[in-house]
């Protein structure tokens with residue numbers, strides 16, 4: 001600012017000083033009275049000019065100062081200025097970002113209409129006006145009588161169908177509040193030209209949709225006062241979502257994260273139940289490769305498994321382990337071990353030495369019943385023959401199993417099954 005001010009003052013003062021020194025020099029040379037008078041007049045004129053120049057300079061300086069202040073103001077608010085509007089005060093805090101929304105901007109967003117009618121603009125429209133507007137802007141898709149063209153939505157009818165297998169949900173049969181119809185149509189229809197309907201047109205269209213649903217007569221006029229109180233037929237067909245009160249409290253109780261149960265009993269194992277075949281489909285006939293399945297340590301093996309493993313000598317242990325693998329082919333139908341139950345086939349505990357077809361509560365086929373009556377016993381040889389070709393050994397058995405071709409598989413299985421006592 002000082003630079004610009006001196007730029008204005010210096011030429012002015014410089015000019016005045018020059019004129020004054022000329023006047024003094026001329027006076028000293030002894031000119032006549034008249035000349036002195038003339039010079040005095042000139043001097044007075046110069047004085048007057050000087051005063052005027054000073055006033056003008058001061059005014060210019062003041063104006064300049066004003067402009068500079070304004071410029072600084074504008075510069076600091078450049079980012080906060082709305083085109084065509086007054087500069088808006090910068091938003092405090094939040095790193096100086098953003099600004100409060102203008103009332104016009106809020107109004108442009110705040111267009112929703114609530115079920116109690118809040119947000120409805122002033123306006124009105126009757127059925128016959130609505131019929132015209134509807135024919136022009138909506139009927140191409142929704143039909144002249146709101147009955148729906150092709151697959152475009154039906155807006156009328158469908159009363160009494162909501163409980164059907166294929167309900168017809170229309171504005172008349174389904175929508176609970178008329179405010180929703182006004183809001184939806186005003187905001188999103190005509191499809192592809194959303195936002196083009198005036199308030200009055202929308203009132204008229206909604207009146208016509210009511211008319212095409214037989215809910216009003218052709219004289220009816222809709223406006224901001226009677227719209228919200230209009231009772232739609234399915235108004236009470238909706239349930240208030242009370243889960244926050246009813247359910248959240250239950251879900252929000254602190255979850256137990258440790259020692260939540262006094263004793264833990266393992267009743268089944270995924271590998272044992274063969275729920276996750278290693279490859280192939282889910283057929284029990286697939287030969288499962290169990291090399292990837294985890295082995296159980298004594299800590300999570302059942303007491304009986306541990307006891308019987310102890311009983312077996314080291315040479316058998318390998319055979320038993322192999323038999324356990326082979327048993328995966330049987331485990332879809334048979335259980336062994338602690339708490340073994342009858343499934344598709346009877347449990348196989350204590351099998352060797354057991355009378356054929358003797359498990360209580362299991363419904364055997366007649367060939368098994370007959371063998372049972374004859375008092376035949378499962379020994380290693382019988383079992384080996386049966387497992388090699390079940391259908392041949394027990395013609396008519398209901399055990400759907402093709403058989404184990406490999407002798408070593410049958411031997412292993414025999415050894416494994418022998419570890420399960422009564």
Ligand code: HEC
Pocket residue numbers: 134137138139140141142152153154155169170171181184185189190191192197205
């Ligand atoms: C170009 C075809 C087309 C035109 C024209 C059109 N609509 Fe639609 N309308 C649709 C489609 C498509 C839907 C379904 C939109 C969706 O589900 O997202 C629909 C849905 C509706 C629904 C809701 C139906 C329901 O039960 O879900 C109403 C009400 C409606 N339109 C009214 C109107 C009105 C009033 C007009 C005229 C101002 C109009 N539509 C013009 C195609 C159209």
Ligand code: HEC
Pocket residue numbers: 284326327329330331332333334344345346348351355356357358359363364365366368383387396397398399400401404413
């Ligand atoms: C698809 C189901 C199924 C599969 C797999 C299956 N079984 Fe059976 N098993 C049965 C049924 C059912 C019976 C009863 C047969 C009858 O009543 O005819 C049975 C009977 C038995 C019996 C006679 C038990 C008794 O009480 O007399 C033995 C032993 C047996 N199966 C062993 C096995 C072995 C070992 C395997 C695996 C290699 C196997 N089964 C695979 C269903 C199956």
